[in-house]
Amino acid sequence: MADHDQSLSLQELPPHLIIEILNSNRLSGTDLAFLEQSCKTFGGRSIHGLFPPNFRSMVDFAAFQLCSLNPLFASLPSNASNELFNRCGANWKRVLRFLQSIKQSSNMAETSSGNMQITTGRYHTLLIKDSSVYCCGFNPYGVLAQGHGIPFCNALTQINFPISSIKVSHISASHNHAAFVMKSREVFTCGSNSYSCCGHGEEVGQSIFRPKLVEALKEVPCKQVATGGSFTLFLTEKGQVYTCGINTHGQLGHGDTVAEPIPKLVHEEDMGCVVQIAAGPSFSLAVTDDGKVYSFGSGSNFCLGHGQQQNELQPREIEAFNGVHVVSVAAADEHVVGLDSSGFVYTWGNGYCGALGHGDESDMMTPELVHSLKGHLAVQVCARKRKTLVLVDDGSVYGFGWMGFGSLGFSDKGSSDKVLKSQVVESLRGHHVCQISTGMYHTVVVTNKGIVLGFGDNERTQLGHGSLKGFLNPIDIIVPEKDPY
Structure with missing residues (x-):
């Protein structure tokens, strides 16, 4: 023995x-x-x-x-x-x-404090921690799912779902509505239901103040959602895309401009197997498993990447990516950022304030490689109003564009300065960031230790602090203990 x-x-x-x-x-x-x-x-x-x-x-x-x-x-x-x-x-x-x-950056980040995912809406923040969801910030139309009569959440507050045992795996938030994918692969939505963007058909224009199951997708397992300006994209386990809501510019991808009150399937032959989706204010993007990118909707500001400002009513492949295997895209208000399988970053659209990172403010009609980041392996890109943030594989963050009340994180610059080329965010150097998201005027990151940090504007308590004071340097956002009931 x-x-x-x-x-x-x-x-x-x-x-x-x-x-x-x-x-x-x-x-x-x-x-x-x-x-x-x-x-x-x-x-x-x-x-x-x-x-x-x-x-x-x-x-x-x-x-x-x-x-x-x-x-x-x-x-x-x-x-x-x-x-x-x-x-x-x-x-x-x-x-x-x-x-x-x-x-880690695109799904659930495994940190030493638990599994986490961060997303930011226009003036609010949503966080998943160990399958529970927390929110803070401005609550128009019930986007934070806290019920009637609550205009703000001054600190991260847990969102309660109809079934207490429900577990959340993915979230998306836009200006006025939010969507949640469960581990059961069902989808719930809340907030403004303008043009039936929440997918509940019969309640056109009525705000939804608590998370509500999208019945039309009950038998369609989903894995990802993307909320745009009064429209929503749903990505299924099979790589199919459903859309609903406003369709003025063809952003739903059905070949017309007819609004859809409940999620409708975008024809598979138009794209193939989709692995990631993104939604801008009035345009949509989809990345397929073979690395192609499709865009549809409003062609304003060249956000569709086809070299012209024509609307596209159906998914159209961005030909500029021929020979490039794209893994993800991020849609801002007036520009788009792409990431390829070698960690290179591409931008296109409106270059105002240096949002494209090419050293000037010129527009780009088609995707253009960001040369100042060629020496780094990018793992996540995110963008919002006139700014772009890039996470690289060593946990550092780079930013460029408009400072936007400090939401680029450069504490040595004014709140409205322009950064025309990528620069490392020095204020985050002491942290290994594994996920990042940026709102209209604020940014939130999650570190590998499970610390949640925010910087930028806090006028609507989107950084989880009731003082309404903005922060040029990252500040801790306290994550409460899970409510046991």
């Missing part, structure tokens, strides 16, 4: 067990790098024959295997995966960190 008092060194563990631990999918690229540096068993070639000779170490091989299992990496054509590998200095651990950071 084994002597339980006798301890084994790491080097004495069976090699196959070490490989199993490394491939558990519980370790990050940073974890693997630490193991490689701190232990010769992981960092050297002491265990012969356990991994192919073209890998530098057991950890290097484990990182490669984890990359191969990643859905995004698996979807890349060989030229795109090779470019990413080279961009990461032929380092599989950094490739893995990039892929994991993309997932």
